[in-house]
Amino acid sequence: MRPEPLIAVQCAVCGNHTFAVICPATEVRDHVEYVRRFHRRRLRPSRDGEPPRDTLADRADFTREYVTDIVSCTDCGLVSRNPRPAVPAITNAHIRDHYGSARLAALFEAQLQLYRPKARFLRRWLPAGEEVRVVEVGSSVGGFLAAGQEYGWHMIGVDPGAEVSGFCRRRGLPVFQGTLTELPLEESSVDCISIWHTFDQLPDPDPTLTAACRLLRPGGVLAVRVPNGECFRLAVARMHKLPRPLAGWLRAALAWNNLLAFPYLHGYSLRTLDWLLLHYGFTRVAAQPDTLPRLADARTKRWAAQEERALKLLCSLTARLAAPRPTSPVQIAPWFDVYYRQALQPALTRTPRFKVSLPFPLLPAVA
Secondary structure (H helix, E strand, O other): OOOOOEEOOOOOOOOOOOEEEEEOHHHHHHHHHHHHHHHHHHEOOOOOOOOOHHHHHHHHOOOOOOOOEEEEEOOOOOEEEEOEEOHHHHHHHHHOOOOOHHHHHHHHHHHHHHHHHHHHHHHHHOOOOOOOEEEEEOOOOOHHHHHHHOOOOEEEEEEOOHHHHHHHHHOOOOEEEOOHHHOOOOOOOEEEEEEEOOHHHOOOOHHHHHHHHHHEEEEEEEEEEEEOHHHHHHHHHHHOOOOHHHHHHHHHHHHHOOOOOOOOOEEOOHHHHHHHHHOOOEEEEEEEEEOOOOOOOOOEOHHHHHHHHHHHHHHHHHHHHOOOOOOHHHHHOOEEEEEEEEOOOOOOOOOOOOOOOOOOOOOOOOO
């Protein structure tokens, strides 16, 4: 991605233009260097004594070579990178993403294992004994598409990436190369739209959510998975106050969950997602705390794989036990999945975003 020019943006949830810096660019740069050293130490060396370049890049170079402040909206609390590259630069970067055949195959197997449980969980809100049509936005190498086909669902992927779209088609997984707004499907024809690991990278979620409202049948399901901006905000604030050993373990936990340096455009919380999607006629039916899927593989040192397993288990336990409120596990988990249902009788006109107050109290999370 060519990061220039960087542009200042308004909040993607409430439209506010005022932000508080929670992690300045100078600290983000230090985090980026830490992540590279972190993974270099934990990967087995190749013949030249250095970790494999492609493997290191997968883990450490996901910020696309630009560093900005990480800020929080002073009105709704949305965490985001500000400034950020312009939309064409972001779109073109995804179109040109390159992995190579070996990496694509490995990613497919990893994603299939990740998405099988999510497809099983999703079944409870989809029609039983009927033809089910599911669209995945940001289908990548097609792991969720394959998991859905195992249940007999009619799966359609949407992804701008040329290489990943071709990889899916060669495996018999239908993918439309483009965006959801360009997908040529009739209105009210889809039972579920899933957006795993992609919603946080949308510069403006409005076009995608508007298209989702058009394509979903009344009562259809929207499934979203995002990195937790609230978890990042709390962790960064506490890293400066904890003793050195505890701060080091917290930093390592963020690195294993790809939260350190926050390489995402937006960091939604459960509250900001609820607020945003309410304006599009969606009501939350479930939320699940989670961590990033396992990064360790055959190229990871044994002690590092054990470290990752232990820290992610600790993250999960902390999220579930830290506070008694029903929403607290999702609030402090590194990642979370949320499931929404569209209104059975959608309004003819949607309430304009940025012009309503946040309704409290919000619905509790449902496991």
